[in-house]
Amino acid sequence: MTDPVDTLVSQIDPRLPAPSIVRRDVVLVSGPWLAGVSSVVAALGDRLPECTVVEADALAAGDAPTAVVFVVSATAPLTESDCALLDSVAADTDAVIGVVSKIDVHRTWREVLDADRALLAQRAPRYRDVPWVGAAAAPDLGTPVVEELVDCLRHALAEDTLDRRNRLRAWENRLLTLRSRLDRDVAGAGREARLATLREQRTAVLQQFRLDKSQRSIALRSQIQQARLQLSYFARNRCASVRAELQEDIAGLSRRSVDGFSDEVRRRATEVADDVAVGVSRQLADIGEELDLAVEPVDSRPVVEVGAAPLRPHGPENRLMLLLGAGFGLGVALTLSRMLADLAPQWSVGGAIGGAVLGVVLTLWVVGVRSLLQDRAVLDRWVVEVTGRVRTAMEEWVGRSVLAAEASLGRSAAERDAADSARTAESVARIDREIREHAVAGARAAAARDRHVPVIESALVAVREELDALNRCKGANYELLNRSCE
Template identity: 25%
Template sequence: MSAPAATTQPSLPKQVRQARERLLALIKEAEPETARWVEEIRARRKKNPSVVVVGETNRGKSSLVNALLGRPGLSPVDAEVATATYLVFGHADSWEARACYPGQLAPVPIDLPELINWVSAAHELPAGELPPRYVEVDGPVELLAKLSIVDTPGVGGLDSAHGELAKEAAASATALLFVVDASAPFTTGELSFLADVGERVETVIFALSKVDQYRGWRQVLEADQALLIEHAPRFAGARFHPVSARMYEMAGKAPNPDAAAMLRERSGVDELRGALEELLVGRSIMLSEANTLRALSTALGELRVKLEAERRALSTGEAEAATLRARKDELTADRRSSTKGWQVKLRSEVQRTRVENNHEVSRQMRDVQSWFRQAIDVADKDRLRELPAQVDTALQMVSARISASVGHRLNQVTETVLGELFQHDELEVIRAQFARHGSSPIVLRPADKRPPTAEDKLLVFMGVSGGFGAGKMALLPLASAVAAPILLVPTIVIGLGAGWWIAKTRKHTADKQHMKQWLTESIADARSTLDQLVAEQLIEAESQLSLALDEALGKRIAGIEEELREVDKALRLDASERSKRLAVVNKRLAEINSGRDRAEQLLASIRTVRDRA
């Protein structure tokens, strides 16, 4: 006799899909409008996951992006990029690009050959155009139909403002592609970045680039893995993908298909591309399903409250009616009261948010100013020229952080005031109603070019004069042996060289002082703008919350009146009919409770799978 076949547990995606359809049908039967809201949430889910690519300058990051896209030269290589602009690659039937200014200006179309002018400091922007916050590039690439790629600028290093930009970008992405090269193990800046980003980013994929250029890349890989264990244990055991963008590009010029296939295979780019697709595409679907399950759980919670009220009406009758009338009177008094205690509470919480926010803005602005003043002190000429773009990046990040912080705090304010107004079961309904009905960036003025002054001319004169003197002192021992006319030429050369060096050094010092003055003024401007934006946000939020909470009170009072009518109907039923109705309600309530428990179990399973990845 053969053993019975073992039952196979359906895969998690299949379990989620089955539960979603069953629970949606359950809600559709009871509340068609709520079911439509859940379906709208599912329809709004992101179609594609996103990958943010980060790495130090000259790690081969942008070359790797070009290889992944099969388009050499599309993303300008790191060595030429010195701006805070990043590139977002998406899918389209034909190639197109646009410079984006969120919250400021309409996107500006870009011809693809002109792309480098918009994202590289080595090239001039078209006349009259402003530097964009980011540039979108769409094209007919198979990979981009499945996921979008964000190429962040490599200038500045991962221990500077660029590292913060990468962290902020990665926090909202599906994954981070971290590019290091085979020339040497992780730098201190890279390890610090990974230790920090491990607390913010779920998935990090490592690519070891330029393996064709360094014979000892395997030893570097082993050293990198050991350093991760010691300094970033969150990524201990992570898989590295050895790649060579140059070898992949050479495959396009190979003399025959066999040679091209060999080069592509040895480049490791196809393997990395496959790993990205395998890891991210399925996960994106599950994350979007999680959003749908969360909406279903919210809707089921609201239904549960209504069914429990109906059950009480059928089982307790007069006692339930008396409780509802007392609650209605209490809420009506709260709504009509001249003091409106809940409004006082709301204003108090918003004011506390304003004070907390002022302290946080001051702290972050001080940190930015302190960091960049130190960077100015040690900057050479090229580094000094790059700093304004990095200041812009840092202030944009401060703006985004403060906006997110205010939004989070206002959610807490809402919960606090709702907790004062409504009971636990009522909050289930109110939150569901809120769910169904569901900032301008800082514009930094560019650093003005420091105009030459009379002091500069004096410094040049003093430098040349000093240089002549130094030249004469250097040649003085030879004066007795060589005629003065012969010494004149080398004296002039030494004098001019020393004068040039002295003048250059003093000019660089003056440029640093000018940059510090600009930094102070720019941060003051940015602080003023940010304070104004946040103040407007809080004023608008307080007004909208006041209206929303008043509306919520009105809806709850109307809901109680509806429940009272249901109680009156139940009291008019005979015992037999009431018993039948109660049995139906209990059955539906059991289905609702079971369905909500199942939704929460699946959400926990999705989180577990996500955390393992």
Template identity: 30%
Template sequence: MTSDIPAEVARTREALTTLLARLDPDAADRAAAPPPPARPTVVLVGAPGRGRGELLAALLGLDTVPTHDPDGAVRSTYERLPVPLLEELDLVVPPRPADPGTWPVDGATAALVLADAAAPLGIEELDALARAADRVDTVVFALTRTEAHRGWRTVLEADRALVAGHVPRLADAPWFPVAAALAQRAARADAAAAEALRRRSGLAALQRELHRLVARRRRMLAEANALRLLAGALDGVAARAEATRAALRAPAGGDLARRRDELLAARSALRRDHHTRWRADLAAARVATTDDLAARVRALGVAVRARIDDADRAGLAAIPRELAGEVETLAAEVVAGLGARLQALVAATLADLVPAGELPALRVADLGEPALVPAPRTRPAEDRLLVVAGASGGLGLSRLALLPLLAVPIAPAALGVALVPVSVGLGLGAAGWVARARRLAADRAHLRQWSVEALAEVRGDLERVLADALIATEREVTLALDAALEDRARDLDDALAAVRHAGADRAEADRAAARTAGEAREGRDRAETLLRRLAELRDRVDVPADVPEPHPRPAPAT
């Protein structure tokens, strides 16, 4: 009876939760269902570049994507947007997670998975879909951008086959070819053309299916999601129990002793090999980063000194500001290069121990404010003395220039008086020219010395930042490496225990593992049976054909 389904679901959930907690407490914690949303929620997921925001806007009849929440998600509710489709369900575009192979579906009532009509689904998308399908029961597919690809029907058939092979339970999941761009064009067309464009966009069928599957079924779908989590966890328990049975059924005698020796050797070499490789790779990264920084700073110093030698007074005044900008760019490139190098190093170090989604996130320390380049110091008194001495020399040159005239044998007194203005003029001109030349030379020498000192200070600051980043990375990755090695060591210990147990009481251990596998499979089958009944019940209940769609936007005035 339909009225008995809720009570049966509640009983089954309680029984399976108790069974899972007894068989594997850790798996029971991981399979705990998140609290259901207050309203039915459909989450739009898919690989980057699949047009989630564009499709959301088209479903709601909007020109642009709604505003993001502070956490980066786009939550479309009836309170925010009075659109008929949202009267009984919410649409959410979650923020992109750090791991592109994980789609955030926890807590959603159903998932709308987007695929691109340009090419079939890739292996990364299929793996992400398989993980998401273990956490949400109801999945709908949308093949986007069909208006741009004539061969979308071939891609659709290929996607169906790929999904059926990778996630068999979704083989019959509904697919909807849609073209959000046509819906946007409909807003700018006349009434007849707009109606044709909306029909070709395929959005109405997708809107009706979302309403049919999700609206007024929040409790049913939330219970299905909880059962889906329990079924996946019990399936994992059964697989691990079968693996234990396979180890117990390994040949005894010489083969068993050899297996034990191999496990013991792997256990003893586990930490030594990984830590040795990690420290060697980190030391190589430290040397490479230091060499890169030194080469960049040297090249920048050569370029700055060449500009100083060729610059006039205005060019000299601009050099400190230009150098500050160049140092900022250099620092950003060095820090970004170190971050990329460290991320690749961490991935290579932990690749065989930690899943890609659980790798530690690295962030090189910020350089901070103010700028790294120190301001030029005031010129020393010696430079001013050199300028004054140059001016005095210029006056002396004027007197030397007039000595031949003073030797003329005509009224030397009168001639001396007449030549005083000429002497003064020549002296002032020569003094000014010499003073300017000496000042320019002094400015260049001062800036050359300042650039050497400034770049040395910049290099020291950047070496400190890089050293801090390397120290933080070494600490963080070493902790992650130790934790991963502990997990691997426990696995080896479990295998050793199984081998030793096999020699002592293989039959009893095999019977225990068989009981665990049997109970887990029985619980999984019970959950799957109930999930099929829920799906049949859901599919028997249809909504009227005139499900409200977003109000068509009026065509712009002409």
């Protein structure tokens, strides 16, 4: 058989879900901690054996009692947490009785009772007609004082409209819950906070990508510039050191080693080229490893061509030096022969021959020394010229190698930036999708609220009008009961 209350609501909208509760034929006694709930349960169990009196933990989730006895202490008026507890236990039950306990030890319990009644009346219209009584279920002295509570509870349970009012109250709670749920769906549980977080994440991802790209670009340019300077400086220094070494070798060069000096210069130039090539390859590879970029290895070597030394025959110079040497030798020979003729006449012939031989030797020595010194001067100028060409070739090769490495590193950096850009775009797209999903969910929730709230409000108006009509019927009796309780 369909409940008349359900029929009333279904006439407004049959799609409204009915309250999913199980009505239990019990009296629930509840209240804040240390209010004396257990004592009231025991006293009511003794005085009303025909009723089942339980505490909140005896009801399962989804169970609703027939009546609620809410017990508070006479120590102080209700607090916000006490009112919230009453809202929770009496959400689906219309029959509510307020009890101020421990009136045997608190003389001001009537003032507390009046204050509690006023607080609840301000909290919700449904609490304006709640009867309030004083009780002492477990007094320190004397017998329990629960007669007024028992009479009030029996009167409430005897109301012929109790079941209908409880069902209406359950429907009211159900409709209010539906409306609150729709409002929460529109507001979204933390939706605005989540949207703010998503926007911050989106901005942070883009800023981090731009910052990383800029930093990597600056680091690449800085490393390339440093490498260009350092490698050019290394090539110049290497050429300068080889020139100084070769010039030292020229200073001690003998006549026999003049012809092979060109081969030595070629060997040293090749060593310089190899050293520069190794240094360039190593430093460019280190740059790629430090920047985590792929760099193409240097597959070439600097080419240095060293020709033969420009040593020329010394014909005219040798003849001139031979003439000068002969004059010098003749002078030495004449001087020696005269000295021997004056000192030892018997050796005059031998002295003349010895002087002639010594003159010839001195002449040859002077010619040889002069030729060697001239060759050394030529080789020194040639070494300076060769090392200059080597330095120029090294610097050009270093520049080309660094330029090629810069292009290779730039390609690798561009590929890495493209990969990072794709990942950043994917992250931004994911964040944008979630932002759009929240926006769509909010719009859908708002549309659903706009569609269902008018129906829910109409049902609430009908349920409350029915409740008001039933409460007006019992209002006179409750007024008399409240006056007797006072």
